[in-house]
Amino acid sequence: MVEPRTRSSVLGSLALLAGIAALLLDWFNFTDLPVLTIGQIHLRMPLVVGAAGLLLALLSVAATACSRRTGTGIPLAAMVICGAAAGMGIYAMRPRSPAVPAAPKAIPAPVGPAAKTQLPGKVPKSSVQPAKASRPASMPAADTIGPSADQRALLRTARAKLDAARADVIRSLESTGAYQSAAAAADEAENTLRRDRATYPSGSAQLTSAAQSALDAHNKLEHLIEDAMSRDPASIQARNQLDAVEAQGKH
Numbered sequence: 001m002v003e004p005r006t007r008s009s010v011l012g013s014l015a016l017l018a019g020i021a022a023l024l025l026d027w028f029n030f031t032d033l034p035v036l037t038i039g040q041i042h043l044r045m046p047l048v049v050g051a052a053g054l055l056l057a058l059l060s061v062a063a064t065a066c067s068r069r070t071g072t073g074i075p076l077a078a079m080v081i082c083g084a085a086a087g088m089g090i091y092a093m094r095p096r097s098p099a100v101p102a103a104p105k106a107i108p109a110p111v112g113p114a115a116k117t118q119l120p121g122k123v124p125k126s127s128v129q130p131a132k133a134s135r136p137a138s139m140p141a142a143d144t145i146g147p148s149a150d151q152r153a154l155l156r157t158a159r160a161k162l163d164a165a166r167a168d169v170i171r172s173l174e175s176t177g178a179y180q181s182a183a184a185a186a187d188e189a190e191n192t193l194r195r196d197r198a199t200y201p202s203g204s205a206q207l208t209s210a211a212q213s214a215l216d217a218h219n220k221l222e223h224l225i226e227d228a229m230s231r232d233p234a235s236i237q238a239r240n241q242l243d244a245v246e247a248q249g250k251h
Helices: 010-028 045-065 073-092 149-173 177-199 205-229 233-250
Strands: 035-038 041-044
Touching (some): 010 045, 010 073, 041 045, 149 177, 149 233, 177 205
Antiparallel strands (some): 035 041
């Protein structure tokens, strides 16, 4: 009686091809291959292909065990090759410790005729340090120049009194026609200057004329206030006190 001829396992052949492909991918170590991510696990493509081939090889071995006409040689070879490919993939995924740089070798100082000797009377340039200019003992330190804290407090008080006296003078002038006319002219000249700045280019004749008109109107209003302050006793006293404090700070 003639025995039936054995046939090759299709699953085993596919598993063998997958194992060979996984081995080639592991050997050449392609860096642009996609990575399969499962949760926090990242699997390289050679490992995925090897594991898939190993699964096909196991199914092929199980199938050949139930069939007498299917040979077991190819499935067993595929199992070995796929297992090797999967092992190489797992080995490539192991964490690698960072390389410790080697300590630089100490260069010994030259000894003998090769060593350069320093000639007497010469000083290396690196050892020459510029001399710092010394400050005369009679000259005060930089942080002590200027008015003291008490002097600055007196200046603030004197200026505040002069500002209060000026405000009182302006309030007394607000009811006069001369002040109202000068203030209105100053406001109008300032508004005109703002409009001309938005209309004419810088340096134009119109803008220069508007700026001069605004300055003249402002000076006229200030002259009116200063003239009234020169006749006001409180303003005179406050100005004299400020002048005395400023003169005291200069000495």
